[in-house]
Amino acid sequence: MSSLARTPVMFGLGFLLLLLGLWRVDASPLRLIEGAQKLGWLVVLMWPPSAGGALTELLAALAETVAMAFLGTLLAVVVALPLCFLGAGNIVTNTLTRFTVRRTYDGLRGIDSLVWALIFVSAVGMGPFAGILALAVPDIGLLAKVFSEALESADRRQVEGVRAGGGSRLHAIRFGLIPQVAPVMLSQTLYTFESNTRSATILGVVGAGGIGLALGDRIRLNNWDEAAFIVLLILVTVAVIDSLSRRIRLRLIRA
Amino acid sequence: MSATAQAVEARWRRERSAGRRRTLAWSLAFAAAVSVAAVVGQVDVARLLAGLPRAADYITRTIPTLRWDHLAQDLAEWMWGFDLWLELLLDTVLIAYAGTVLGGGAALLMSFAASATLAPSWAVAVSRRLLEFARTVPTLVFALIFVYAFGLGPLAGLLAIALHSFGALGKLFAEVHENADLHSVEAVRAAGGSWAEAMRFGVLPQSLPGLLSFGLLRFEINVREASVLGIVGAGGIGEELYLSVRQFEYPDISAIILLILLTVTLIDALTTRLRHRILGAESLRPA
Numbered sequence: 001m002s003s004l005a006r007t008p009v010m011f012g013l014g015f016l017l018l019l020l021g022l023w024r025v026d027a028s029p030l031r032l033i034e035g036a037q038k039l040g041w042l043v044v045l046m047w048p049p050s051a052g053g054a055l056t057e058l059l060a061a062l063a064e065t066v067a068m069a070f071l072g073t074l075l076a077v078v079v080a081l082p083l084c085f086l087g088a089g090n091i092v093t094n095t096l097t098r099f100t101v102r103r104t105y106d107g108l109r110g111i112d113s114l115v116w117a118l119i120f121v122s123a124v125g126m127g128p129f130a131g132i133l134a135l136a137v138p139d140i141g142l143l144a145k146v147f148s149e150a151l152e153s154a155d156r157r158q159v160e161g162v163r164a165g166g167g168s169r170l171h172a173i174r175f176g177l178i179p180q181v182a183p184v185m186l187s188q189t190l191y192t193f194e195s196n197t198r199s200a201t202i203l204g205v206v207g208a209g210g211i212g213l214a215l216g217d218r219i220r221l222n223n224w225d226e227a228a229f230i231v232l233l234i235l236v237t238v239a240v241i242d243s244l245s246r247r248i249r250l251r252l253i254r255a
Numbered sequence: 256m257s258a259t260a261q262a263v264e265a266r267w268r269r270e271r272s273a274g275r276r277r278t279l280a281w282s283l284a285f286a287a288a289v290s291v292a293a294v295v296g297q298v299d300v301a302r303l304l305a306g307l308p309r310a311a312d313y314i315t316r317t318i319p320t321l322r323w324d325h326l327a328q329d330l331a332e333w334m335w336g337f338d339l340w341l342e343l344l345l346d347t348v349l350i351a352y353a354g355t356v357l358g359g360g361a362a363l364l365m366s367f368a369a370s371a372t373l374a375p376s377w378a379v380a381v382s383r384r385l386l387e388f389a390r391t392v393p394t395l396v397f398a399l400i401f402v403y404a405f406g407l408g409p410l411a412g413l414l415a416i417a418l419h420s421f422g423a424l425g426k427l428f429a430e431v432h433e434n435a436d437l438h439s440v441e442a443v444r445a446a447g448g449s450w451a452e453a454m455r456f457g458v459l460p461q462s463l464p465g466l467l468s469f470g471l472l473r474f475e476i477n478v479r480e481a482s483v484l485g486i487v488g489a490g491g492i493g494e495e496l497y498l499s500v501r502q503f504e505y506p507d508i509s510a511i512i513l514l515i516l517l518t519v520t521l522i523d524a525l526t527t528r529l530r531h532r533i534l535g536a537e538s539l540r541p542a
Binding site: 014017018020021022024025026027031032035036038039042060063064066067068070071074106107110111112114115118119120122123124125127128129132133198199201202205206209215216219227231234235238239 | 288291292293295296297298299302303306309310313314349350352353356388391392393395396399400401403404406410479480487490493496497500508512515516519520
């Protein structure tokens with residue numbers, strides 16, 4: 001009975017918290033209505049979307065966005081591969097080391113790539129290079145963690161089987177371990193690439209390369225039709241990358 | 256050697272060379288992709304090598320001076336803005352919470368229409384497109400637009416988070432509904448209930464644990480997102496972080512990032528526990 005009685009109380013508290021939040025951000029009906037009207041105007045201004053004569057420039061920025069996502073993912077994989085051995089329980093048996101390593105991975109993931117972009121722009125200058133680093137850092141944490149989990153869940157018997165059949169340690173890794181973990185790692189990498197493509201579209205807002213710079217500029221200059229065009233370009237790119245990556249993933253899993 | 260053995264041998268060779276050709280083709284495609292990306296992304300190895308020490312130097316500068324004998328004093332100096340930062344962090348969490356609840360509420364209303372098993376196909380198509388749009392436009396882009404419409408401040412951030420969560424949660428909620436057992440829907444309909452009543456009493460009780468669990472996961476993500484919205488003026492701790500990066504207040508950067516990390520970790524731990532309780536309660540329910 002007590003748990004049944006607790007549920008409405010929990011929902012009531014949740015609702016109160018929502019009201020507190022709305023009060024805190026000053027969401028008065030007047031402000032909301034005024035804002036909605038202004039938003040309506042913006043939507044009118046956005047139609048029809050137009051490239052504003054800069055189509056080639058925008059497409060180049062879009063290509064840069066995808067390139068950033070790709071290289072960021074690649075960099076993250078290259079760094080995460082050696083790191084993942086440190087986080088795997090069946091390789092590093094010292095609990096304290098493993099705990100520290102895993103918390104470090106969590107820490108890298110806990111900060112959004114936009115914050116890293118902000119920092120790297122100010123550390124290495126504006127441009128796609130800062131964006132690549134900003135995408136790679138949180139992904140290193142994510143991939144190192146997922147890769148260690150893949151290693152942990154690998155079946156020992158296949159490795160032992162190769163060893164028992166007279167294979168060297170290298171053979172055991174090549175034929176016993178890699179076939180088990182490679183599909184998981186590759187498909188996780190492709191997921192990361194998809195998610196990086198989404199993230200990369202906005203990094204330009206803080207100067208870290210890609211289409212975001214153009215988008216931020218258009219919004220600041222009130223060129224709403226061009227902003228709408230860029231948003232549509234982003235949507236199409238994300239859809240294309242998603243479907244490409246899904247097809248590669250399916251082939252990998254079947255292979 | 257017998258003919259069969261020869262055939263097997265030939266087949267094996269063919270398979271192996273086909274496999275090698277495939278690997279070669281994939282490797283070439285990969286190498287081509289890397290070089291194209293490197294050209295388009297303006298990657299310059301010399302610049303990269305020059306940039307890495309600068310990045311390392313930047314990070315070293317953010318490390319505060321903490322000495323054992325004046326630890327309390329040094330900590331106080333490092334965390335000089337703690338009260339303000341804590342307030343902004345609480346704001347950030349509150350923005351994320353309110354955004355998740357509002358977006359989740361809207362997503363719940365839309366999700367029944369987006370479940371292929373529960374709604375006519377035209378409704379599914381329309382609502383799915385809408386959800387897809389809300390989910391694919393990044394939160395920051397919504398925030399940029401809303402800052403313009405609703406003015407600078409956390410309201411724009413809250414609405415941006417709500418809209419993006421609506422898209423992300425609506426899809427997941429619809430998938431949860433699709434997994435629900437339809438017999439209870441039929442039962443409600445047979446007893447004379449309307450479509451809405453069938454959803455409320457037939458589907459919702461089955462989906463609720465799944466919905467809450469996805470909602471909590473989204474809340475976790477939204478706390479991270481809310482922490483950066485301040486960069487475009489949409490409220491929360493991001494504004495302070497942006498200022499400290501722009502003004503090269505190195506120790507402030509590390510202090511704020513540490514506080515964001517602690518908050519995110521705390522929220523993660525909390526939601527994980529809540530989710531386990533919800534899903535645990537689910538498995539205890541009579542089937």
